[in-house]
Amino acid sequence: MQYPPEPFRIKVVEPVRLISREQREAALQAAGYNVFSLKAEDIFIDLLTDSGTGAMSHEQWAAIMRGDESYAGARSYLRLKSAVEDIFGFKYFVPTHQGRAAENILAACLVKPGMYIPSNMHFDTTDANIRARGGRPVNLVIDEAFDPSSLHPFKGNLDIAKLKTFIEKVGAETIPFGMLTVTNNAGGGQPISMENLKAAAAVYREHKIPFFIDAARYAENACFIKLREKGYENKSIIEIAREIFSLADGMCMSAKKDAIVNIGGLLCINDEKLFGNVKNELILREGFPTYGGLAGRDLEALAVGLYEGLDEAYLAYRLGQTAYLAARLNEAGVPTIQPAGGHAVYVDARAVLPHIPQGEFPGQALTVELFREGAVRGCEIGSVMFAHPDPETGQMVYPKLELLRLAIPRRMYTQSHMDYIADTLANIKSRAESIRGYKFTYAPELLRHFTAQFEPL
Numbered sequence: 001m002q003y004p005p006e007p008f009r010i011k012v013v014e015p016v017r018l019i020s021r022e023q024r025e026a027a028l029q030a031a032g033y034n035v036f037s038l039k040a041e042d043i044f045i046d047l048l049t050d051s052g053t054g055a056m057s058h059e060q061w062a063a064i065m066r067g068d069e070s071y072a073g074a075r076s077y078l079r080l081k082s083a084v085e086d087i088f089g090f091k092y093f094v095p096t097h098q099g100r101a102a103e104n105i106l107a108a109c110l111v112k113p114g115m116y117i118p119s120n121m122h123f124d125t126t127d128a129n130i131r132a133r134g135g136r137p138v139n140l141v142i143d144e145a146f147d148p149s150s151l152h153p154f155k156g157n158l159d160i161a162k163l164k165t166f167i168e169k170v171g172a173e174t175i176p177f178g179m180l181t182v183t184n185n186a187g188g189g190q191p192i193s194m195e196n197l198k199a200a201a202a203v204y205r206e207h208k209i210p211f212f213i214d215a216a217r218y219a220e221n222a223c224f225i226k227l228r229e230k231g232y233e234n235k236s237i238i239e240i241a242r243e244i245f246s247l248a249d250g251m252c253m254s255a256k257k258d259a260i261v262n263i264g265g266l267l268c269i270n271d272e273k274l275f276g277n278v279k280n281e282l283i284l285r286e287g288f289p290t291y292g293g294l295a296g297r298d299l300e301a302l303a304v305g306l307y308e309g310l311d312e313a314y315l316a317y318r319l320g321q322t323a324y325l326a327a328r329l330n331e332a333g334v335p336t337i338q339p340a341g342g343h344a345v346y347v348d349a350r351a352v353l354p355h356i357p358q359g360e361f362p363g364q365a366l367t368v369e370l371f372r373e374g375a376v377r378g379c380e381i382g383s384v385m386f387a388h389p390d391p392e393t394g395q396m397v398y399p400k401l402e403l404l405r406l407a408i409p410r411r412m413y414t415q416s417h418m419d420y421i422a423d424t425l426a427n428i429k430s431r432a433e434s435i436r437g438y439k440f441t442y443a444p445e446l447l448r449h450f451t452a453q454f455e456p457l
């Protein structure tokens with residue numbers, strides 16, 4: 001597969017170094033075989049997340065110098081306001097320090113104990129913010145999302161029949177709002193079609209349920225629609241984005257993804273009364289509504305980044321880079337979730353290490369091996385993250401998939417980095433039988449993947 005040439009050239013560089021095999025081994029031991037505990041400077045290529053890790057452009061850095069740090073009514077806020085209104089078209093908005101702050105405010109205003117919030121799949125911070133208010137997040141993605149080899153072009157779609165049945169079962173009055181996450185991060189970065197967005201919006205509207213979009217990767221989703229959905233080939237990305245948001249009553253967004261900034265978020269809504277409550281919550285927790293926990297310079301970088309994230313040449317390169325890495329891995333016999341997602345490639349760890357049972361963490365073993373072999377950091381998305389004992393039987397319930405996620409920061413790494421990652425995983429594959437599993441030496445009850453410690457078996 002052809003690698004798309006980067007639509008930029010490099011003006012500032014940040015050196016990275018490849019430490020020796022012995023140093024990598026020592027670093028792993030010191031980190032208790034948990035890559036979250038490694039020092040970032042010991043990592044050669046860091047694919048832990050694409051959130052807040054992208055490279056800002058010269059225009060964004062220049063905009064930072066124009067930051068107006070006035071507490072209220074700053075020039076930078078007005079610049080951001082004009083970009084947000086132009087792209088998303090909602091009546092009201094507030095900036096927040098990141099996506100989960102927007103989710104927290106929305107949940108504080110609308111979720112009451114026992115209420116349900118359906119979505120294709122909630123991201124974990126959205127899920128946790130709903131639960132923190134006593135609500136119940138519900139995932140209704142189509143079944144194809146769980147089949148790693150299915151080539152469905154929109155594997156992030158919400159199952160409309162499941163949504164209708166669910167609303168009938170629990171009653172619309174128990175649903176303060178419905179959601180859709182575009183693209184579906186928890187489900188492999190897979191996109192949602194415009195047809196599905198329209199169908200979901202129509203069901204929510206019919207039941208008078210406000211519809212919110214989790215818009216973290218909306219630009220990548222819009223690009224997938226342009227590439228894969230009939231009738232959208234000749235529309236511009238910004239037109240597609242505007243059509244997406246015209247279907248909704250509001251949105252939460254982590255700007256650390258498709259707005260290519262290191263920090264920032266947005267909460268947009270159409271309902272005036274709700275906006276009053278949102279502002280009160282924001283003032284309590286984040287800051288005045290014209291800065292919402294950000295500095296003026298952050299608002300400037302965000303206003304510029306929103307447009308750069310929609311640039312068609314950039315998006316073609318971005319999705320092309322992810323697809324290239326997946327293709328190189330597949331050529332080397334390393335299976336990945338198909339088709340490649342927008343922001344990340346998900347390696348099927350059970351297929352690479354079939355001899356390691358789920359109780360010995362094949363995803364973790366592959367994640368550790370990737371650092372040991374090449375000082376590349378990925379992230380386990382499997383039993384370390386999700387296995388839990390059944391509350392009734394006490395039996396361990398394992399997730400359907402054991403994955404190693406390679407999330408690609410925006411505008412950061414080049415083709416030779418992608419080749420290096422693919423070669424490293426190909427080397428691991430060639431000696432896969434010799435790789436063994438892990439056991440916990442420490443694991444907290446909640447969100448254990450962040451701080452757990454391991455020992456090789």
Ligand SMILES: Cc1ncc(COP(=O)(O)O)c(C=O)c1O
Pocket residue numbers: 051098099100101123125126181183185214216217254255256264265
């Ligand atoms: C889909 C989605 N929603 C929300 C969030 C939360 O955003 P933040 O990390 O800015 O709080 C993320 C972060 O990864 C995400 O991927």
